[in-house]
Amino acid sequence: MSRKLKDSLLNSITYLCAFLGVLVLGSILIYVLINGLKLINVDLLKNDYWSKNYLVAVENDQSSTFECDGCKGYFSSKWGVSFIDEVTSHNEKVISVEYIAENSPFEQLTSLTAGETYGQIVPMEKGYMIEKIDYIDSEGNTAIAGKILKQDAQALQESLDNASSITSIYMKSPGGGIRGSLIATLYLILISLIISLPIGIASAIYLNEYADKSKINRWLRQGIETLTGVPSIVYGLMGVSVLFPVTTVFGATGTSILLGGLTMAIILLPTIIRSVEEALIVVPQSLRDASLSLGATKSQTIFKVVLPCCMNGILTGVLLSIGRVIGESAALIYTMGTFISDNPVINGPATSLSLMIWSFMSAEQPNFELACAISIIILSVVLILNIVVKIVGKKLSKNFV
């Protein structure tokens, strides 16, 4: 009896341990979902991170009345524009433009900012945030309205309906989006794969098809395997000290996407080599023998018989690599910098999605909502990649059995 009790106690401890694992995964998922889900929308994906400031004049001052059929928010029938109250991804309360009627004076705005852009037409779009409006009211006094006076959308609309002419508008384009970082991440994936794939596949072919068991080949293999044990932050140090001179040839002056991509290429090498090798091992020797006995040379055999058979392995390597690049942060902090760029270029600094999180999480006031929203995107990509890898892997094992 006491042994039975002891056994079930031990068993329930293992149940508890497994439950802890589920608990951790569950709380991570729930945490990022609760905090980030409300920010996930199309605007997040297509907006710039930094909002631009505009100081504009309304060209057409003659007032007529406008109709608003079914538009949301507070509609100013005098100016043909409607406003709503919104909260940005930075947790800031703003008044943003919801609707602009046709022929509304707000369609034709000219820039008042001194410099090259002075006098140019600024297109007003839905989502722009009104900070301050200088206007002359019906009694001829100058007045101001907008967020600067802690007004809400309704108060702004009432002030505008009372205005006889508008002197200037100070507004901001919507920010807090991740478009720049998304593009930078894609560049990063492309660059690292373009460099890493050929080197990785060729190395795997050498190790599996040519290499005998000599000491030198053992060293080669050992060298590649040691790469897996190096922490990624050390790769970052390597990137700036070894690979930086390479990127200056392409016009980089400091941290750049190119440098990040080159560094990632080295980080990915062991992953790609291993998955290609695993696929090469599965290809039956009889296929190679058949090809060779038909008179094909060794290189012909490799390119026309062996490699087509291990496409699944290469695909697995690519998918695992993409996951790794999206999640990588430590190595990239050194090589790509932490400045969020809205228009990333290959030889300039930018942030990938992970780096973007790091960039504003290490700031004075961490923005948890946006961090969680990006985490959701990263996690779902990684999750999808994992599932695809599993499906590809199953097909791989079916091929020759």
Place this chain on the structure above:
Amino acid sequence: MIDASKEKKNKLIDGICKTFFLAMAILSSSFIVILVLFIFMKGISPFLPGYEFGQVNIIDFLFGTTYRQDQGIYGVGFIVINTLISAFASLLLSFPISVLCALFIVKIAPKKLSVLMKSVVELLASVPSIVYGVFASGLIVIFVKWLASIFGITTAGGSSLLAVIILLAIMIFPTITSMSITAIQAVDKDLENASLALGATRTQTNFKVVLTSAKSGIFAGAILGIGRAFGEATAVSMVAGNKLFGPTFDLFDITRTLTSTMLAGLKETSGLDYDIRFSVGIVLLFVIFFSNWLLNSLKNRIGKNS
């Protein structure tokens, strides 16, 4: 005649291909040499006489107990101790849970639950460290703050040694578990059957025969796990708090690890403050190398005893 020239051409192509493959393999494996070489060259430069930003005393660097970038005092002695403490403590916390979880997956769980748990472990392994960092600085610190308030201690917003330990324990859990799963699956069926035939219960067999026969593989998982704990950078930096002096033994006090030091206040890309990060990188590589060597020899000793 045509055949002969074609054969010659084919042989040439074959030769070129082989050389290309060999060259790529040599390139791939030479990266580790280049990596170590360059980091060493840059990392020891601050200690050499004639260093442009003012030579640093290597003894002060290795055994110093203060690290202040603003005052130009760089001592990593206490950081090494902090790193060892946080890594081994997280291993201590994570190891039993991981091993028992692996045992559950392979031997105890019903088939469907076992498949589900395996996916959970795989998912945890694929969560990027930056997401763990967000989770840690959002949720783990709140837990630590709450725990500290029970003891009547105030923490620096929850950033503390304990938060680092919990975070690292979570991060190395999937590594150790998946290695242990492989090790437990490889245990000889005959051993189990022998144990069962002698009258031991299923559970006794699992705990006394299966786990002890798989200990070599489980230990390898622990070594892999602690390697990850040493090298983890971004997530740890988010909750470590970067103490200026140390070492930290108090669970609720902020701490500083080698990796968080390398990331802290990274702004310029030249000067002593930048170069010294390479020196810290060398120290990190040494710490990883030595603890691997130590644990490996321990593993061999344990393996011999059985």
